[in-house]
Amino acid sequence: MDLTERVLAGDRLALARLLTLLENDQPEGHDGLAALYSRTGHARIVGVTGASGTGKSTLVNRLALALRAAERAQTVGIVAVDPSSPYTGGAILGDRIRMRDLAGDPGVFIRSMASRGALGGLARTTFSVVEALDAAGFDMVLIETVGAGQTEVDIARMAHTTIVVDAPGLGDDVQAIKAGILEIADILVVNKADLPGADHAIQLLRASLQMAHPTRHEWAHHGLSEGPAAPPAESTWLPPVLPTVATQGEGVPALVEALEQHRAYLLKTGELALRQRERARAELESLLRDQLAARWRVAQPDGRFDAALERVVRREVAPRRAAADLAETGKG
Amino acid sequence: MDLTERVLAGDRLALARLLTLLENDQPEGHDGLAALYSRTGHARIVGVTGASGTGKSTLVNRLALALRAAERAQTVGIVAVDPSSPYTGGAILGDRIRMRDLAGDPGVFIRSMASRGALGGLARTTFSVVEALDAAGFDMVLIETVGAGQTEVDIARMAHTTIVVDAPGLGDDVQAIKAGILEIADILVVNKADLPGADHAIQLLRASLQMAHPTRHEWAHHGLSEGPAAPPAESTWLPPVLPTVATQGEGVPALVEALEQHRAYLLKTGELALRQRERARAELESLLRDQLAARWRVAQPDGRFDAALERVVRREVAPRRAAADLAETGKG
Numbered sequence: 001m002d003l004t005e006r007v008l009a010g011d012r013l014a015l016a017r018l019l020t021l022l023e024n025d026q027p028e029g030h031d032g033l034a035a036l037y038s039r040t041g042h043a044r045i046v047g048v049t050g051a052s053g054t055g056k057s058t059l060v061n062r063l064a065l066a067l068r069a070a071e072r073a074q075t076v077g078i079v080a081v082d083p084s085s086p087y088t089g090g091a092i093l094g095d096r097i098r099m100r101d102l103a104g105d106p107g108v109f110i111r112s113m114a115s116r117g118a119l120g121g122l123a124r125t126t127f128s129v130v131e132a133l134d135a136a137g138f139d140m141v142l143i144e145t146v147g148a149g150q151t152e153v154d155i156a157r158m159a160h161t162t163i164v165v166d167a168p169g170l171g172d173d174v175q176a177i178k179a180g181i182l183e184i185a186d187i188l189v190v191n192k193a194d195l196p197g198a199d200h201a202i203q204l205l206r207a208s209l210q211m212a213h214p215t216r217h218e219w220a221h222h223g224l225s226e227g228p229a230a231p232p233a234e235s236t237w238l239p240p241v242l243p244t245v246a247t248q249g250e251g252v253p254a255l256v257e258a259l260e261q262h263r264a265y266l267l268k269t270g271e272l273a274l275r276q277r278e279r280a281r282a283e284l285e286s287l288l289r290d291q292l293a294a295r296w297r298v299a300q301p302d303g304r305f306d307a308a309l310e311r312v313v314r315r316e317v318a319p320r321r322a323a324a325d326l327a328e329t330g331k332g
Numbered sequence: 333m334d335l336t337e338r339v340l341a342g343d344r345l346a347l348a349r350l351l352t353l354l355e356n357d358q359p360e361g362h363d364g365l366a367a368l369y370s371r372t373g374h375a376r377i378v379g380v381t382g383a384s385g386t387g388k389s390t391l392v393n394r395l396a397l398a399l400r401a402a403e404r405a406q407t408v409g410i411v412a413v414d415p416s417s418p419y420t421g422g423a424i425l426g427d428r429i430r431m432r433d434l435a436g437d438p439g440v441f442i443r444s445m446a447s448r449g450a451l452g453g454l455a456r457t458t459f460s461v462v463e464a465l466d467a468a469g470f471d472m473v474l475i476e477t478v479g480a481g482q483t484e485v486d487i488a489r490m491a492h493t494t495i496v497v498d499a500p501g502l503g504d505d506v507q508a509i510k511a512g513i514l515e516i517a518d519i520l521v522v523n524k525a526d527l528p529g530a531d532h533a534i535q536l537l538r539a540s541l542q543m544a545h546p547t548r549h550e551w552a553h554h555g556l557s558e559g560p561a562a563p564p565a566e567s568t569w570l571p572p573v574l575p576t577v578a579t580q581g582e583g584v585p586a587l588v589e590a591l592e593q594h595r596a597y598l599l600k601t602g603e604l605a606l607r608q609r610e611r612a613r614a615e616l617e618s619l620l621r622d623q624l625a626a627r628w629r630v631a632q633p634d635g636r637f638d639a640a641l642e643r644v645v646r647r648e649v650a651p652r653r654a655a656a657d658l659a660e661t662g663k664g
Contacts, residue, residue: 034653051383052383052502170384276645277645280651284654288625288658289624292624292628296624315370316370318362323619
């Protein structure tokens with residue numbers, strides 16, 4: 001059996017090998033994924049993001065345990081992405097802590113991703129790894145990211161549902177109101193809800209949500225029957241703010257329930273297909289740009305780029321003009 | 333006088349207008365910057381990055397005040413970049429707090445940048461804004477970024493000197509050891525050094541540095557005369573770890589001194605020229621990719637990209653293969 005057949009047959013070592021090939025931007029990996037591509041599109045993809053110290057790894061852990069213990073147990077792939085970490089492939093401490101709870105369960109597969117391991121770019125490689133887990137047949141793929149940078153937002157775009165995790169006492173109020181990260185949230189979680197300040201954090205997030213989606217919250221506050229312009233209930237989604245204590249498992253069943261509700265909303269409104277199309281568009285555009293750059297390099301005489309760079313370094317020409325000139329000569 | 337002449341004459345309103353044009357990716361802005369490009373290359377560019385809650389804005393504030401109050405007062409441009417904020421152009425609260433201390437000083441210019449305001453991409457636009465401030469004659473440009481994402485690392489690459497700010501009590505130890513962000517640090521600051529845990533944070537950073545640069549620290553520990561393989565002192569830079577209490581201005585003079593030392597090191601070793609070349613290379617490559625993509629779009633018949641996207645969405649073809657096909661047809 002070749003690698004893809006072994007992946008489809010449930011061979012976890014073959015899957016790990018495929019992911020390593022993808023992380024290292026190897027043609028064999030891309031060919032393998034291309035062969036598996038018709039098998040993708042069945043997994044539910046959930047992003048979990050939040051700052052350091054919110055306890056989001058523990059929450060992902062608990063969520064995986066809950067999904068495994070459900071009446072119809074789901075298989076779970078976990079992709080833990082840390083753009084600031086140079087480590088990859090299961091070497092980080094977080095993974096070892098996680099293994100303790102989830103080890104030995106063949107229905108769970110954990111993969112750590114880091115900048116250094118992702119030669120094709122971290123967001124790009126994460127796309128491919130999630131697609132490989134999807135093709136391998138996992139019911140649910142959880143993508144865990146740290147922080148609120150562009151990489152996290154890019155990665156969130158590939159999830160069907162994005163959970164943003166906050167916790168009390170992580171910074172002052174001005175810094176807590178991160179509208180950019182709130183905008184990508186389908187579900188908000190205030191973890192460590194047993195700590196002082198949790199109620200305040202929940203109120204703050206609700207207020208921030210109201211700033212970010214004023215209309216949606218007006219509907220919620222006034223009731224659907226009052227506003228003539230309000231759309232039917234199923235066509236809007238109000239991100240719920242859920243308290244959890246992940247270390248104790250508290251609030252996790254409500255989170256699982258919220259995931260189900262969001263899934264139902266995505267299917268009913270057709271937004272799932274829309275999100276998948278946008279995700280495919282972003283990926284195709286980015287890959288096309290790489291292809292065009294690679295073809296340009298092959299077509300150019302040696303040293304043309306470096307000569308232009310030299311003129312920029314000597315400040316004889318602005319970079320934008322130099323780039324336009326290079327692209328022009330690349331045409332003929 | 334046209335816009336660029338007014339910028340060179342010190343007209344701050346003209347400068348603000350130019351920056352807005354750059355943020356909105358307007359040809360007039362790019363043309364203006366191209367006209368000014370020969371005037372760039374004189375400013376000292378310093379990046380200041382760190383997580384939320386480290387007090388890095390206050391530190392930048394204090395640093396600006398110290399530079400203004402120096403014997404040879406320097407003019408200071410501040411570019412505050414928050415990738416997760418949708419606000420831009422001076423609207424964020426941080427700016428208003430800052431204005432209170434620095435308002436009315438014509439030697440200081442503050443600009444806030446956010447994802448939404450940067451149509452050409454945040455890192456790209458930040459490049460341009462810093463270049464415009466450089467051309468406008470500021471002695472020092474401080475770039476402040478939040479967090480440790482890819483955008484911050486990209487932005488750090490344009491600074492001559494990067495200060496990474498930490499503070500006690502922001503998270504557990506595992507999360508504090510962010511080798512990826514430590515690698516971009518030329519100077520480390522532990523702010524809020526009057527809080528409990530500051531000594532521990534300093535020790536932790538020193539230990540992390542040792543992991544990241546073992547050889548450099550061996551030299552430091554053993555003394556230069558002992559190791560036969562040790563290079564001369566001026567050819568290496570050991571990132572110092574400096575305690576500050578920004579709210580009181582404590583430790584800021586030592587930070588200014590460390591900036592001077594790092595500047596001297598960069599000049600003596602030729603690393604400044606090296607960094608500037610790498611920065612120009614990254615910018616030129618990224619602009620060339622944009623140009624190639626724009627030319628490809630113009631050359632294609634309508635609908636070809638969308639047809640390929642449709643096949644990807646129906647999972648008939650993997651994105652990477654579809655991108656290769658598109659680039660191929662774009663050649664003829």
